C-alpha cells in the first residue's frame with residue numbers, strides 16, 4: 254500500500270509562482286488567494302482591527318511571525334489526484350484494456366500554480382480497423398471504378414496481416430445537384446454526361462452505400478454496381494460527404510473501439526463554407542446527420558458546405574482519421590487541408606486509382622507509427638505545455654508526438670497545466686492520442702474561494718444582523734455594507750466626507766474616514782480623538798518638562814488640573830499649609846497665599862510667610 258501511494262505521488266508535481274501577498278486593498282480571504290499561489294489568510298478572530306485587515310494576508314512564514322496561530326492559517330494548496338489508473342495492456346481481450354494511462358484525474362489549482370503529470374500511451378496490438386471508402390463519382394473517375402473492382406478483397410488480404418478485426422464500407426459523392434453546379438435541361442438532369450457518349454447517373458450530393466462490414470466480398474459487389482455521375486464545375490462537394498460520414502456514426506457503422514479511417518478519393522478540389530452562396534444556398538451547415546431512408550444526404554441543396562473549422566471539429570470529435578487519396582494536381586491543396594486537420598494524411602492517387610491499395614496500407618502504417626497527443630474540451634483558459642519522451646529515450650520539449658513507433662512501444666508525455674486566473678466552475682477536458690478512443694479525462698477546479706472549515710455562522714453576534722456573516726475571522730458584508738461588523742451602510746456613509754472645513758484635510762490627516770466618521774490613527778505619543786481627530790492627549794504646555802506640570806490631564810490642548818492644583822500649567826498648588834506661619838495665621842496675616850507661596854500685601858512685610866515687618870510695630874502699638 255505504501256508503495257502504491259508513493260508511486261501515485263511521484264506521477265505529478267506542482268510548481269508555484271511566488272507572489273507578493275501584501276497589497277493594501279485586500280479585505281477578504283478570497284481576495285487574498287488571488288494575490289499569489291503562496292498567499293495565506295489568518296482566520297484568527299481579533300488578529301487585527303478592521304483598518305489593517307489586509308495584514309491577515311501574507312505568506313505562511315510571515316503570518317507565523319506576526320503571531321497567527323498555525324491552526325488558524327488558511328492556505329489551500331494545489332493538488333493533483335489520480336482517480337483511475339488501469340495499467341496499459343498490449344494484448345486486447347481482457348475487457349479493461351486501455352491505451353492511455355492514467356484514465357481519470359482531478360486537479361485543484363491555485364491561480365499562478367502549475368501542475369505537471371505524466372501520460373503514457375501505447376497502441377494495443379491487433380487493433381480493430383474500420384476503413385470507409387468515400388469516392389468521388391464525378392465523370393472523370395470513370396476508369397478508377399474499373400481499377401478498384403477487386404479492392405475489397407485485396408485490401409482485406411493486406412489488412413489481415415495487420416489486424417484480425419478489419420471492416421470496410423463505401424460511400425460516394427459528386428456535388429450539390431443545383432445550378433450552377435449542374436445543367437438543368439431535362440436531358441442533362443437525367444444523364445449529366447449526355448454531351449459525351451457516356452451514360453451517367455443523375456448528380457447527387459452524397460450517398461452512403463455500404464455500411465462497414467467484415468464481408469469484403471460485399472464491397473466488391475457494390476463497386477461493380479457503381480456508376481459515375483457528372484457536374485459542371487471543377488470542384489466537388491466532398492466536404493458535405495466527409496461531414497455526413499463523420500457524424501452519421503450509427504448508419505456508417507463505425508465501431509467504438511476501432512481505428513476509424515476515412516479514405517477520401519478524388520481528383521478535384523472541394524467546395525467549403527459559403528461557396529454554396531452562388532447557388533443561393535445560405536443556411537449554414539449544422540453538423541448534424543441528415544441521411545434519409547435511402548441513405549442519401551437530404552440537406553445537400555438546403556445547407557451550405559461545412560466550413561473547414563466545422564469539419565475539423567466533427568472529424569476530431571468522432572475520431573476520424575482522414576486519408577486524402579488525391580491526384581497529383583490536387584496534392585498541394587489537400588496538403589494544406591491536412592495540415593489543419595489533426596491526424597489527416599495525404600497520398601498521391603494515380604490517375605486511375607491503380608495505387609490506392611498501397612496508398613491506404615502506407616497511410617495506415619504511418620498512422621500506427623505515430624502517436625500524437627491532443628487536448629479536447631475546456632482548455633481555453635489554461636496554459637498547457639507538453640514534452641514528448643519517445644521510446645528511444647529522446648526528449649522533445651514543446652512537442653506533442655513521437656514518430657517511428659513500433660507496435661508495443663510506449664510513449665510518455667510530460668503534461669504541464671498552468672492556471673492563470675480563477676475559473677467560474679469546474680472545467681473538464683481530456684487528453685487522448687489522435688485517432689484512438691481511450692482518453693484521460695481531467696476535471697479541474699480553481700482554488701479561489703476560502704472554505705475556512707469553521708461553518709460561517711449565519712447571524713453571528715460579531716457581525717451586524719442581516720448585514721454580514723462571520724467568515725474566516727472577519728465579517729463578510731452584504732453588498733452595501735462595510736466595516737468590522739458590517740455595521741456601516743455605504744449610503745449613509747456618503748453623507749459626510751470627514752472634512753472639518755472645506756480646506757482642512759480629511760480627519761485632519763490624523764485618521765481614516767470610515768462610514769462618515771473619522772477613526773483616528775493610533776499614535777505612540779498618546780490618544781488622538783475628536784470628531785475630526787483634531788484632539789489628542791499629549792499636545793499641552795509643559796512645566797519643567799512635565800506635561801501639565803505633572804498635575805493635570807491634557808485634553809485637546811488644554812490642561813485639566815487635578816484637584817489641589819490650578820493654573821494654565823497646573824503648577825499652582827491650592828494647598829495653603831506652606832503659607833501657615835508659626836502663630837497659625839496665613840502669611841502672618843500680612844499677605845495672601847498664592848500657589849503655596851505667600852505674597853505679602855502689607856507694606857514693609859517680607860519673608861516666606863511675611864513674618865518680617867519692621868514697620869508693622871506701630872500698627873500693633875496703635876491697636877493696643
Ligand SMILES: *[C@@H]1O[C@H](CO)[C@@H](O)[C@H](O)[C@H]1NC(C)=O
Nearest residue numbers: 296297298299300301714715
Ligand atoms: C474579539 O473582540 C471582541 C470585542 O473586543 C470580544 O467581544 C471577543 O470576545 C473577542 N474574541 C476573541 C476570540 O478574543
Ligand SMILES: *[C@@H]1O[C@H](CO)[C@@H](O)[C@H](O)[C@H]1NC(C)=O
Nearest residue numbers: 337338339346347348349350
Ligand atoms: C474493469 O474495471 C472495473 C473498474 O475499474 C472493475 O470493477 C472490473 O472488475 C474490471 N474488469 C476486468 C475484466 O478487469
Ligand SMILES: *[C@@H]1O[C@H](CO)[C@@H](O)[C@H](O)[C@H]1NC(C)=O
Nearest residue numbers: 502503507508509510511690
Ligand atoms: C459507443 O459509444 C457511444 C457514445 O460514447 C455509446 O453511447 C454507445 O453505447 C457505445 N456503443 C458500444 C457498443 O459500446
Ligand SMILES: *[C@@H]1O[C@H](CO)[C@@H](O)[C@H](O)[C@H]1NC(C)=O
Nearest residue numbers: 643645646647655656657658
Ligand atoms: C529517437 O526517435 C526520434 C523520433 O521518434 C528521432 O527523431 C530521434 O532521432 C531518435 N533518437 C535516437 C537517438 O535514435
Ligand SMILES: *[C@@H]1O[C@H](CO)[C@@H](O)[C@H](O)[C@H]1NC(C)=O
Nearest residue numbers: 263264265371640642648667
Ligand atoms: C518528466 O517527468 C519525470 C517525472 O515523472 C521527470 O523525472 C522528468 O525529468 C520529466 N522530463 C522532462 C523532460 O520534463
Ligand SMILES: *[C@@H]1O[C@H](CO)[C@@H](O)[C@H](O)[C@H]1NC(C)=O
Nearest residue numbers: 710711712713718719720722
Ligand atoms: C438572520 O436574521 C434575519 C433577521 O432576523 C433572518 O431573516 C435570517 O433568516 C437570519 N439568517 C440566518 C442564517 O439565521
Ligand SMILES: *[C@@H]1O[C@H](CO)[C@@H](O)[C@H](O)[C@H]1NC(C)=O
Nearest residue numbers: 750751752753754755756757
Ligand atoms: C464649502 O464648499 C461648499 C461647496 O463647494 C460651499 O457650498 C460652502 O459654502 C463652502 N463652505 C465654506 C465654509 O467655505
Ligand SMILES: *[C@@H]1O[C@H](CO)[C@@H](O)[C@H](O)[C@H]1NC(C)=O
Nearest residue numbers: 778779780790791800806807
Ligand atoms: C493618553 O491616552 C492614552 C489612552 O487613554 C493613555 O494610555 C496615555 O497615557 C495618555 N497620555 C497622556 C500623556 O495622558
Ligand SMILES: *[C@@H]1O[C@H](CO)[C@@H](O)[C@H](O)[C@H]1NC(C)=O
Nearest residue numbers: 795796797820822824825848
Ligand atoms: C508655572 O509655570 C509658568 C510657566 O513656566 C511660570 O511662569 C510660573 O512661574 C509657574 N508658577 C509656579 C508657581 O511655579
